[in-house]
Amino acid sequence: xxxxxxxxxxxxxxxxxxxxxxxxxxxxxxxxxxxxxxxxxxxxxxxxxxxxxxxxxxxxxxxxxxxxxxxxxxxxxxxxxxxxxxxxxxxxxxxxxxxxxxxxxxxxxxxxxxxxxxxxxxxxxxxxxxxxxxxxxxxxxxxxxxxxxxxxxxxxxxxxxxxxxxxxxxxxxxxxxxxxxxxxxxxxxxxxxxxxxxxxxxxxxxxxxxxxxxxxxxxxxxxxxxxxxxxxxxxxxxxxxxxxxxxxxxxxxxxxxxxxxxxxxxxxxxxxxxxxxxxxxxxxxxxxxxxxxxxxxxxxxxxxxxxxxxxxxxxxxxxxxxxxxxxxxxxxxxxxxxxxxxxxxxxxxxxxxxxxxxxxxxxxxxxxxxxxxxxxxxxxxxxxxxxxxxxxxxxxxxxxxxxxxxxx
Amino acid sequence: xxxxxxxxxxxxxxxxxxxxxxxxxxxxxxxxxxxxxxxxxxxxxxxxxxxxxxxxxxxxxxxxxxxxxxxxxxxxxxxxxxxxxxxxxxxxxxxxxxxxxxxxxxxxxxxxxxxxxxxxxxxxxxxxxxxxxxxxxxxxxxxxxxxxxxxxxxxxxxxxxxxxxxxxxxxxxxxxxxxxxxxxxxxxxxxxxxxxxxxxxxxxxxxxxxxxxxxxxxxxxxxxxxxxxxxxxxxxxxxxxxxxxxxxxxxxxxxxxxxxxxxxxxxxxxxxxxxxxxxxxxxxxxxxxxx
Numbered sequence: 085x086x087x088x089x090x091x092x093x094x095x096x097x098x099x100x101x102x103x104x105x106x107x108x109x110x111x112x113x114x115x116x117x118x119x120x121x122x123x124x125x126x127x128x129x130x131x132x133x134x135x136x137x138x139x140x141x142x143x144x145x146x147x148x149x150x151x152x153x154x155x156x157x158x159x160x161x162x163x164x165x166x167x168x169x170x171x172x173x174x175x176x177x178x179x180x181x182x183x184x185x186x187x188x189x190x191x192x193x194x195x196x197x198x199x200x201x202x203x204x205x206x207x208x209x210x211x212x213x214x215x216x217x218x219x220x221x222x223x224x225x226x227x228x229x230x231x232x233x234x235x236x237x238x239x240x241x242x243x244x245x246x247x248x249x250x251x252x253x254x255x256x257x258x259x260x261x262x263x264x265x266x267x268x269x270x271x272x273x274x275x276x277x278x279x280x281x282x283x284x285x286x287x288x289x290x291x292x293x294x295x296x297x298x299x300x301x302x303x304x305x306x307x308x309x310x311x312x313x314x315x316x317x318x319x320x321x322x323x324x325x326x327x328x329x330x331x332x333x334x335x336x337x338x339x340x341x342x343x344x345x346x347x348x349x350x351x352x353x354x355x356x357x358x359x360x361x362x363x364x365x366x367x368x369x370x371x372x373x374x375x376x377x378x379x380x381x382x383x384x385x386x387x388x389x390x391x392x393x394x395x396x397x398x399x400x401x402x403x404x405x406x407x408x409x410x411x412x413x414x415x416x417x418x419x420x421x422x423x424x425x426x427x428x429x430x431x432x433x434x435x436x437x438x439x440x441x442x443x444x445x446x447x448x449x450x451x452x453x454x455x456x457x458x459x460x461x462x463x464x465x466x467x468x469x470x471x472x473x474x475x476x477x478x479x480x481x482x483x484x485x486x487x488x489x490x491x492x
Numbered sequence: 493x494x495x496x497x498x499x500x501x502x503x504x505x506x507x508x509x510x511x512x513x514x515x516x517x518x519x520x521x522x523x524x525x526x527x528x529x530x531x532x533x534x535x536x537x538x539x540x541x542x543x544x545x546x547x548x549x550x551x552x553x554x555x556x557x558x559x560x561x562x563x564x565x566x567x568x569x570x571x572x573x574x575x576x577x578x579x580x581x582x583x584x585x586x587x588x589x590x591x592x593x594x595x596x597x598x599x600x601x602x603x604x605x606x607x608x609x610x611x612x613x614x615x616x617x618x619x620x621x622x623x624x625x626x627x628x629x630x631x632x633x634x635x636x637x638x639x640x641x642x643x644x645x646x647x648x649x650x651x652x653x654x655x656x657x658x659x660x661x662x663x664x665x666x667x668x669x670x671x672x673x674x675x676x677x678x679x680x681x682x683x684x685x686x687x688x689x690x691x692x693x694x695x696x697x698x699x700x701x702x703x704x705x706x707x708x709x710x711x712x713x714x715x716x717x718x719x720x721x722x723x724x725x726x727x728x729x730x731x732x733x734x735x736x737x738x739x740x741x742x743x744x745x746x747x748x749x750x751x752x753x754x755x756x757x758x759x760x761x762x763x764x765x766x767x768x769x770x771x772x773x774x775x776x777x778x779x780x781x782x783x
Contacts, residue, residue, distance in 0.1 A: 292753045295713040300504045301745045321705045334621040
């Protein structure tokens with residue numbers, strides 16, 4: 085029930101101190117160029133605390149890989165880590181410190197959309213790059229300077245993934261419930277749009293208000309239309325209440341929900357009887373890519389566990405950034421570096437799977453296409469790379485991967 | 493089968509209404525006797541819910557003892573703030589007490605998040621299927637929740653109307669100076685009041701925690717609704733608060749059968765406007781002469 089944060093603040097401080105010390109020790113290698121200051125703004129505590137420590141670990145591993153290869157364009161990376169507590173207000177303070185005092189040139193490893201949206205005005209004003217794993221479509225729309233990069237599926241694409249899955253599994257009468265905010269409604273509407281493209285209809289579309297004690301009447305209204313599956317664009321607290329009330333109703337129906345709400349915490353809260361058979365959709369890392377294989381073994385050696393998509397994406401952020409810096413040259417501004425991010429990860433470049441490999445080819449003047457640990461990394465004009473979607477099903481209280489689909 | 497939907501919505505509205513009637517009663521009692529809107533009510537509820545979570549997960553106590561502990565500790569918390577802050581503000585403008593109560597709300601909530609974090613907790617009770625009467629469904633857990641709430645409400649009315657202490661409380665509510673002049677110990681009445689308020693907030697918080705999930709904003713988010721229900725029922729009237737809350741929540745649930753879920757709250761507030769236009773003092777409120 086209690087989420088394990090893995091770190092407390094003191095340990096986190098110690099870790100950052102140790103990190104800086106180890107980076108200092110590594111710089112015995114003589115270099116004349118200034119280091120590249122990299123901010124790591126991770127959700128170490130709070131709701132994102134499940135993923136944040138792994139993301140920071142991945143950033144450290146990637147930085148080590150870059151520095152071991154001699155740095156990007158001769159510049160070694162230096163990490164400055166901050167905990168955003170999965171809260172926009174704490175994130176703004178941390179970002180101000182990183183931007184105004186430390187003067188970082190990029191911030192990577194942002195997990196929640198709320199944090200990315202809150203720090204965007206600060207980082208954009210300073211003209212520095214940010215990289216995140218956030219799903220809010222507003223980020224894509226508001227990134228006018230092309231400095232913000234997403235390494236995770238947009239909620240809009242998630243809606244499509246839901247619809248494709250529901251169709252593939254042979255359901256005929258889906259109903260939709262959506263948390264009433266822009267992001268979740270966008271996801272639910274995209275579900276409806278994708279579903280109705282082929283002439284089918286959803287049985288009902290019910291947005292619900294946040295922070296209610298009960299969603300029973302909304303749920304009853306939908307269940308009275310006899311759906312065979314409900315697509316729930318929900319967060320964890322509301323999904324918990326909805327599923328509790330659905331189970332109590334005793335009416336048979338399936339649910340499909342995003343991985344950030346239909347997860348192990350939900351299963352622990354509600355128990356195997358309730359969650360059994362519920363579908364959960366989330367982005368999965370590109371396990372077939374060589375980049376994932378070497379990242380995953382380094383990650384396992386460091387932490388003793390498999391990396392999840394957020395960690396793989398954080399690793400890719402640093403490698404992409406380093407390759408772009410290599411391509412742009414040591415004197416490049418963050419905006420110039422950002423303009424190279426697409427070019428180091430696009431066809432018809434030569435496929436590379438590590439920084440050292442890419443750097444070598446770039447030095448020879450060749451074009452490269454970095455295939456990352458999270459995805460093959462093809463950025464949309466808005467700066468988003470979408471990893472593959474994993475369709476999971478709860479068997480009792482364990483999530484089991486059923487299949488992987490690719491959408492762009 | 494419209495009547496089935498109506499019946500289900502009404503049942504749901506009554507359960508939520510009874511559950512929220514406990515904190516609504518706390519708001520109206522403080523308003524009637526201590527004469528200020530207590531904005532810390534919501535966060536006292538949150539405190540109660542977290543107490544049960546802590547009692548169950550840290551001390552592994554059974555639910556019943558956890559609930560008793562939550563009521564007792566929330567009562568102590570409420571008494572502590574009365575003794576520390578509100579006591580000193582008794583003779584000041586109600587605005588001072590209101591602002592202070594908002595401060596207390598923030599302090600309580602921030603302290604909770606400091607120790608428990610932002611993630612959700614649940615008060616685990618066995619999930620049971622509803623009894624189904626031709627589509628009209630009654631969840632046994634809801635019956636227990638409603639039963640506890642009704643018992644607590646009946647006890648308050650007994651206290652207020654059948655005991656000497658209740659008579660003293662009503663006397664203070666009516667006219668504090670006159671009560672004091674007649675030899676009533678106002679301080680003791682206040683202590684009883686804040687203990688009852690804390691007890692009900694704690695109990696209400698626990699019941700919501702059982703029905704929904706436990707989050708730091710659990711109580712604060714309900715505050716507007718509580719105040720609205722109290723105004724609807726007539727400020728300072730205990731029975732009014734309960735009726736107000738029931739009208740509010742039943743109308744919300746029934747409204748959401750026809751209007752979009754996003755408008756059900758709007759609908760309830762329209763109802764509030766309508767009632768206040770016809771009866772500015774609320775359903776059971778009394779018109780007070782201004783001295």
